[in-house]
Amino acid sequence: MAELQRLLTLLKELDDQLAGCMKCGMCQAVCPLYAETGREMDVARGKLVLVEHLSSQLLNDPQGVQKRLERCLLCGSCAKACPSGVPVVDIFIKARAIIGEYLGLPPIKKLIFRSLLPRPRLMDGLQRLAAAGQGLFSKKADPILGSSCARFNAPVIRDRHYLPLATTPLHGELGEIDEPAGPGGTKVGFYPGCLVDKIFLDLGRDAIDVLRHRGHGIFVPGEQVCCGIPALSSGDRQGFERLVGRILNQFEDADIDYLITPCATCTATIRTIWPLMAEYLPQREQQRVRRLAEKTRDITEFLAEGLDETPGETQHGSGEKTGITYHDPCHLQKTLSISQAPRRLIGANSNYDFREMGAPDRCCGMGGSFNLLHYDLSRQVGQKKAEDILATGADTVATACPACMIQLVDQLSRTGKSIRVAHAVQIYAETLPQRAQKEQS
Ligand code: SF4
Ligand code: SF4
Known part of the structure; x- marks a missing residue:
């Protein structure tokens, strides 16, 4: 009974958040999934309509609703671009939780999430x-x-x-x-x-x-x-x-x-x-x-934050510079509005020549479990990112999320172009005095 009450509360909250959507469709232009499929049901507006009717849909076709909501990278591109400030990712996460509670978890997921990960x-x-x-x-x-x-x-x-x-x-x-x-x-x-x-x-x-x-x-x-x-x-x-x-x-x-x-x-x-x-x-x-x-x-x-005050770590090396570019992880750039900090860390290493790629904040297509469930689509999105990276002519691509690194390695490795993938902190760590000394000796 308590669980049913909780589900009803969650559904009511979703209704309140959904009220902000004007169905303007501006989320279409930024959705990496829609760019590949052109299907309205893949874009935020289409999924929000589905969530609007969640209580009745749960009775009619709960598995179908679950499948459609799983076709999403949870990248937040739609939420960032939405003129009404609809918290799209929050809504999708809550809707998935509601459906998960309603349907129960498949045994393999139960095993992984409740028996393995907590141990x-x-x-x-x-x-x-x-x-x-x-x-x-x-x-x-x-x-x-x-x-x-x-x-x-x-x-x-x-x-x-x-x-x-x-x-x-x-x-x-x-x-x-x-x-x-x-x-x-x-x-x-x-x-x-x-x-x-x-x-x-x-x-x-x-x-x-x-x-x-x-x-x-x-x-x-x-x-x-x-x-x-x-x-x-x-x-x-x-x-x-x-x-x-x-x-x-x-x-x-x-x-x-x-x-x-x-x-x-x-x-x-x-x-x-x-x-x-x-x-x-x-x-x-x-x-x-x-x-x-x-x-x-x-x-x-x-x-x-402390970059300018820390002595002895911003200048080293005088040889030929290595070309580097940067991919903005969605969870950093769209969810937390952090985009300059990693670029500043990279810029602190004078051994690199920074080259901005086209659409650095376009999602790489990883999306966590999305990559497992919809690998072909994930790869399609990721190939565009790989093309943007290659177009810069850089030898290294930095980012700030290990999940993006997994996807970038996969997509770049297929091109056979041998581009190094690193985290912005690794580029910065090369400037530490002990590292620079090691390189010179
Ligand atoms: S989610 Fe935002 S951008 Fe998308 S249709 Fe609704 S109001 Fe428009
Ligand atoms: S979170 Fe990303 S993939 Fe999902 S609907 Fe929004 S823009 Fe499309």
């Missing part, structure tokens, strides 16, 4: 197994990108080009770190996110080096727990809340001033989606969520 040690064991076995079915694809592809036709992987899983996750390598506040008086919690923890370990190490160089004391918990967005975007509110609770417990007693993450998706989730969904939690939990959300900063934003 970091079990996840570590699975990672070790998968990492040990990955060489059997992978072959090298691109040496610059470090990508591989499957040796034979594999169902989920298909013909993707991907990066290997690390045998030991970053948190296993680091162990728990709990330093006192640094010389500047600040202590930061570092939350790498799953992809940095399991694939982009170099990025995690670079981020910690830079934070230390800036004089911040660091706290890293001994275990890594997912931020919950894969569960929530699949409609699993319960699984999401469980993961959020685990992270709150990890950072609550660490006395940190900021929570820093190098993953734009994790930053946007903790800062905007956690408070959005906290409305349904008891008062005390809501406060805990809001406290951590308010402390959360994307690492590029955090580092760019």
Whole structure:
């Protein structure tokens, strides 16, 4: 009965938010999915009409509604361009949660979101197994990108080009770190996110080096727990809340001033989606969520703030410059309006010659589970991004989200052009005095 009441409350809230949509269709021009399919049901306006009739649609064809709502990158391009300020992504996330609660989760998703993701040690064991076995079915694809592809036709992987899983996750390598506040008086919690923890370990190490160089004391918990967005975007509110609770417990007693993450998706989730969904939690939990959300900063934003005051890290190297361009992750540029901070970090490394690509904020087509469910469409969107990158003639493309990095590696690796993909913080980390010395010796 309580669950039914909750569903009715959620539906009523959606009705209120939907009232802002004037059906003007301005979201069509910016929707990366609509650009590929030309189908009204793929654009925000079409999906909002569906959500408007959600209560009746749930009775008629709940699976059909679920499928149509899943055809969305949750990129927020529509919300950013909407003249009425309709919170489109918030509406879609809530609608997915309503449908997920109404239909229940398929067993495989239940297993992943409720039994595996909240158990970091079990996840570590699975990672070790998968990492040990990955060489059997992978072959090298691109040496610059470090990508591989499957040796034979594999169902989920298909013909993707991907990066290997690390045998030991970053948190296993680091162990728990709990330093006192640094010389500047600040202590930061570092939350790498799953992809940095399991694939982009170099990025995690670079981020910690830079934070230390800036004089911040660091706290890293001994275990890594997912931020919950894969569960929530699949409609699993319960699984999401469980993961959020685990992270709150990890950072609550660490006395940190900021929570820093190098993953734009994790930053946007903790800062905007956690408070959005906290409305349904008891008062005390809501406060805990809001406290951590308010402390959360994307690492590029955090580092760019002190850029001019930090000596000895902005000029080095005098040789030929490497061409570099930058892709704006949707969760950073559209959700959090952060676009200059990563460019400033890149600009601080004088070894690079920055070249802006056409439409740097066009979605790369990753969209988390969208890439798994609709890979052909995801690739179509991603190929446009790869073409924009290649047109700059740059040797390196930087971005600020590990999920985008996965997609960029896949799309660029297919072109055979060997373009390096890096995070803006990695480009910046190359300017640290110890790195520059190492390069020169
Ligand atoms: S979501 Fe915004 S841009 Fe799209 S049709 Fe509605 S009012 Fe127009
Ligand atoms: S979130 Fe992105 S993919 Fe989804 S409807 Fe809006 S613009 Fe299109």
